[in-house]
Amino acid sequence: MPRPGYWTVFVDLSSGEVTREPVETQANQDLLGGCGVGWKLAADHLLARADPLSPDNKIIINPGLLVGTLTPGTPKTTSITKYPTYASDDERFYVGASTVGGRYFGVALNRAGCQHLVISGKAPSPVYLRIRDEKIELVDAEDLWGRGIEEVTNELVREEGPETGVMVIGTAGENLVRNALSIVDKTNSLGRGGLGAVMGSKNLKAIAVNGSGDVEVENPEAFFNFSQELRERVYQWPKRDHWIKLGLAAGWDTFKHTQYPGIWPKSEWDELYGEKTRLATVEEVIACNSCILSCRLKWKIKGGEYDGEVGYGSPFSKSATSGMLLGVKDFRKMIHIVADANSNSGMDFYTTTRIIDFATKMYEMGRLGKEDTGGLKLRRDYDTYLKLYQMMIKREGFGDVLADGWHRLKKEFGLDPQEYWYAGICKGMDFIYDARPSNFHPLMMSFFTRTRPHHGGSHTRTNSRNKTMEEIREQVEAWGLPQEVIDRIFTEAPYCGSFNVGRYTKHMEDMMRVKNSLGLCSIYSYQGLIFGHDMARLYNAATGESLTADELIKCGERISNFAKLVNVREGFSREDDKVPELWFRPMDTPEGRIEMHDYFNTKVITKEDAGKMLDDYYQERGWDVRTGTPTPEKLKELGLEKYSSKQNQTALA
Amino acid sequence: MRIEGIVIIPSMCRGCRSCQLACSYVRHGVFNPAKSVIVMDREVETDHTVPVILPLSCDLCGGNPACLRACPYGAIVANTEHTSYKILVQT
Ligand code: SF4
Ligand code: SF4
Ligand code: SF4
Numbered sequence: 084m085p086r087p088g089y090w091t092v093f094v095d096l097s098s099g100e101v102t103r104e105p106v107e108t109q110a111n112q113d114l115l116g117g118c119g120v121g122w123k124l125a126a127d128h129l130l131a132r133a134d135p136l137s138p139d140n141k142i143i144i145n146p147g148l149l150v151g152t153l154t155p156g157t158p159k160t161t162s163i164t165k166y167p168t169y170a171s172d173d174e175r176f177y178v179g180a181s182t183v184g185g186r187y188f189g190v191a192l193n194r195a196g197c198q199h200l201v202i203s204g205k206a207p208s209p210v211y212l213r214i215r216d217e218k219i220e221l222v223d224a225e226d227l228w229g230r231g232i233e234e235v236t237n238e239l240v241r242e243e244g245p246e247t248g249v250m251v252i253g254t255a256g257e258n259l260v261r262n263a264l265s266i267v268d269k270t271n272s273l274g275r276g277g278l279g280a281v282m283g284s285k286n287l288k289a290i291a292v293n294g295s296g297d298v299e300v301e302n303p304e305a306f307f308n309f310s311q312e313l314r315e316r317v318y319q320w321p322k323r324d325h326w327i328k329l330g331l332a333a334g335w336d337t338f339k340h341t342q343y344p345g346i347w348p349k350s351e352w353d354e355l356y357g358e359k360t361r362l363a364t365v366e367e368v369i370a371c372n373s374c375i376l377s378c379r380l381k382w383k384i385k386g387g388e389y390d391g392e393v394g395y396g397s398p399f400s401k402s403a404t405s406g407m408l409l410g411v412k413d414f415r416k417m418i419h420i421v422a423d424a425n426s427n428s429g430m431d432f433y434t435t436t437r438i439i440d441f442a443t444k445m446y447e448m449g450r451l452g453k454e455d456t457g458g459l460k461l462r463r464d465y466d467t468y469l470k471l472y473q474m475m476i477k478r479e480g481f482g483d484v485l486a487d488g489w490h491r492l493k494k495e496f497g498l499d500p501q502e503y504w505y506a507g508i509c510k511g512m513d514f515i516y517d518a519r520p521s522n523f524h525p526l527m528m529s530f531f532t533r534t535r536p537h538h539g540g541s542h543t544r545t546n547s548r549n550k551t552m553e554e555i556r557e558q559v560e561a562w563g564l565p566q567e568v569i570d571r572i573f574t575e576a577p578y579c580g581s582f583n584v585g586r587y588t589k590h591m592e593d594m595m596r597v598k599n600s601l602g603l604c605s606i607y608s609y610q611g612l613i614f615g616h617d618m619a620r621l622y623n624a625a626t627g628e629s630l631t632a633d634e635l636i637k638c639g640e641r642i643s644n645f646a647k648l649v650n651v652r653e654g655f656s657r658e659d660d661k662v663p664e665l666w667f668r669p670m671d672t673p674e675g676r677i678e679m680h681d682y683f684n685t686k687v688i689t690k691e692d693a694g695k696m697l698d699d700y701y702q703e704r705g706w707d708v709r710t711g712t713p714t715p716e717k718l719k720e721l722g723l724e725k726y727s728s729k730q731n732q733t734a735l736a
Numbered sequence: 737m738r739i740e741g742i743v744i745i746p747s748m749c750r751g752c753r754s755c756q757l758a759c760s761y762v763r764h765g766v767f768n769p770a771k772s773v774i775v776m777d778r779e780v781e782t783d784h785t786v787p788v789i790l791p792l793s794c795d796l797c798g799g800n801p802a803c804l805r806a807c808p809y810g811a812i813v814a815n816t817e818h819t820s821y822k823i824l825v826q827t
Binding site: 186237270299300369377 | 748751752753754757758760761764765766767768769770771776777778780781782783784785805808809
C-alpha cells in the first residue's frame with residue numbers, strides 16, 4: 084500500500100550491512116506491492132547467470148499487501164530466488180516465486196514495515212536474521228546449525244517472544260541438497276526447487292521476525308465491511324463443515340483418481356491409504372493467519388514402530404502416491420519420512436522419494452550397479468529407502484549424487500529423468516500431479532509454462548474433476564475479464580476440447596500473480612469463493628485506488644512478464660516449456676489403460692495438440708509464438724520497454 | 737440480542753487470530769493484535785493457541801462483541817447462562 088513506512092530492506096550477509104529504501108508509489112500501483120514489486124526487485128538486482136548457490140544469488144521475500152488484515156485467507160508471503168535445481172542439460176537455473184502461508188511470519192514482516200526483504204551475499208559463519216521492527220541484525224547461529232527445524236523454531240520463539248514468525252532450514256538446506264525446503268512457522272513449507280539450499284549456501288539458518296506496527300488500510304470502514312461480506316460468503320459454502328474437519332486430509336475421493344500412480348488397484352489403495360487412515364491420524368486442523376477455512380494439520384501416528392510421532396503440515400497425499408510408487412503398504416512408515424522432512428531435515432518429500440524410487444528401480448534392472456553406488460545394494464525395501472534418505476541429507480556416498488537431483492543421474496549414469504514413470508519432469512523438476520490420471524487441464528499446462536515448474540498458487544475450479552461447463556464459465560466471468568477474452572477462452576477448439584486450455588492458463592496465471600501480491604491463499608479461488616471483482620474491491624479499499632478487476636489482472640500480466648523476462652535472461656525459451664514425454668505414453672494399470680485426455684474426457688491429447696495449446700498460450704500472452712518470449716510490443720504496452728533492451732540484458736549478464 | 741458475557745473454549749481455537757484483528761479494528765480502526773485487548777497464549781511445543789481476553793479493558797463491544805462475530809471456529813461464544821461473569825474460560 085502506498086503508505087509511509089513501506090520499505091524495501093536490503094541485508095548484505097557478507098558485510099552485515101542493512102539498508103532500507105521506501106518503495107516507490109508507482110511501483111506499487113503498477114505491480115500491486117507484494118510479489119509484484121518483488122519481481123521488479125529481481126529484475127533490477129539479480130545477476131543474470133549467477134550460480135544459485137553462490138553469494139551472488141539473492142532471496143527476495145515479500146509479504147502480500149493484505150497480510151495482517153482481517154480479509155479471509157490472506158497470509159501469503161512470496162519468496163523469489165534463483166533455484167538450485169538443474170533446469171537443463173546445459174545447467175541453467177530458473178528464477179521463480181514460491182508462496183507460503185503461516186500464522187506469524189508474513190504478518191510480522193508487514194508489521195515491522197519490511198514489505199520487501201532482499202538478502203544477498205554470504206555470512207562468514209552461520210547466522211540468523213533477527214528483525215524487530217527497524218532493528219535488524221545478524222545473530223550468531225553456530226549453536227543452531229546442524230539442528231532440526233522444529234527444535235530451532237521452538238527455541239527462536241522462546242527467545243524472541245510469542246509473536247515471532249520463523250522461517251528456518253534443516254540439515255538438508257545446510258548441506259546444500261538441491262531440493263531442500265524452508266519451513267515457516269512449523270506448519271508451512273516454502274520453496275520447492277531448493278530455497279532451503281540457497282539459505283544454506285548463505286550460512287543463513289533462519290529468519291526470526293517481530294513487528295509491532297499497525298497494518299493500515301486507506302478506507303477502513305469499506306475494507307472491514309467488505310471483508311465481513313466475504314467471510315459470510317465463505318461461511319455459506321456447503322462443503323465448509325467437511326473441509327474444516329479434515330483440512331488437507333479432505334478430498335481423498337478426488338485425489339485417488341487424479342493422482343493415481345497406477346500400480347495397485349484403487350480398492351487396495353483405498354484400504355491402505357484412504358480416508359480411514361486419515362481420520363485415524365489427524366489431531367488438529369490449524370489455520371494460517373486470518374484463514375476461515377484452515378487446512379494445515381497436526382497429526383499423530385498411532386500404532387506400529389513410529390507410534391506417537393507427531394508432525395505438522397499435510398502428510399497424506401504425498402505419502403499415498405509415494406507409498407504406492409515405492410510399494411510401502413504401511414502408511415505410517417511413509418508418514419514417518421514426511422514427519423522427518425517437515426520437522427527436521429527440510430528435504431522435499433516428493434522429489435526425494437521419487438528419486439529413490441527411480442534409483443532403486445534402475446538398480447533392480449541392472450542399469451546401476453554396486454560400483455556406481457559405492458558398494459551399496461539398492462534394494463526395493465523400506466530400510467534401503469530410509470538409508471538413502473539419510474544419505475541424501477548428509478550427502479554421504481551415493482547420497483551425494485541423489486542430493487544433486489535428476490540431472491546428475493543423467494550426467495553421470497546416463498539415466499534420463501524423462502524415463503521416470505510418474506508425473507513427468509520439466510525444467511529439471513518432478514511434478515506433483517500426472518496429467519494422465521489428472522487429465523490435461525490448465526493447472527497441468529502451467530506446470531511447464533510457468534518459470535518455476537510447480538503448481539503453487541494457481542488453483543482454480545478445473546483442478547477438480549467433473550465441474551460443469553457452466554461452473555467453469557461462471558468462475559472465469561467472476562475473475563472480471565473482458566467479454567472478448569471470455570469468448571476466446573470458451574471457443575471450442577478440436578485439439579483441446581470444449582474450452583481453450585492455453586488461453587485459460589494465461590489468465591489463470593495472471594490471476595495467481597494478483598493473489599500472490601495481495602497474499603490471498605489460492606484455496607479460496609480453487610473452491611470458487613473469492614474472485615477478481617472481490618480482489619479489486621479489497622485492493623481499492625486498502626489503497627484508495629479505483630482499479631477494475633480487469634485492470635488488476637493487467638497488473639498480474641505485468642508481473643508475469645517481469646517473471647518471464649528475468650528467465651529469458653537466464654536463457655529460457657519455448658524449448659524449455661516442454662510437455663513431459665511421459666504424458667504421451669499410456670499408463671497401464673490394474674484399472675485398465677489410462678491415456679492423457681482433455682478435461683471433459685472427450686479425446687486423447689497428442690503431442691501435436693499440446694503444441695497447439697502452447698501456441699494459443701503464447702498468442703494469448705502476446706508473446707513471440709516461436710520463441711515463447713515477450714515481444715517488444717507487449718513490453719511497451721505494459722510499460723516494461725526498459726527491460727527489453729539488449730543493453731539491460733548484457734549489463735546484467 | 738445484547739451479549740452480556742463471553743465463553744472461551746480453548747480446545748476449539750485454531751490460531752487464526754481473527755478475534756484480535758477484529759478487536760483492534762473496532763477499537764482503533766487498524767489491524768494490530770497488540771492493539772486488541774486479547775493476548776494470544778501460544779504454547780510453543782504444541783503450537784496450540786488460546787485467546788486470553790483482558791477483562792478490565794474489554795467492554796464487550798457494548799453487547800455486540802466483534803471478536804465473537806469474527807471467530808470462525810466457535811472458540812469464542814456467547815455466555816447465555818452465567819451473566820454475572822463477563823469472560824469465562826471453559827475448562
Ligand atoms: S486454506 Fe490452508 S494454506 Fe490457505 S490460508 Fe487457510 S490454512 Fe493457510
Ligand atoms: S468483546 Fe472485548 S475482546 Fe472482544 S472485540 Fe470487543 S473489546 Fe475486544
Ligand atoms: S479464538 Fe477464534 S478467532 Fe481467535 S484465534 Fe482462536 S479460532 Fe481464531
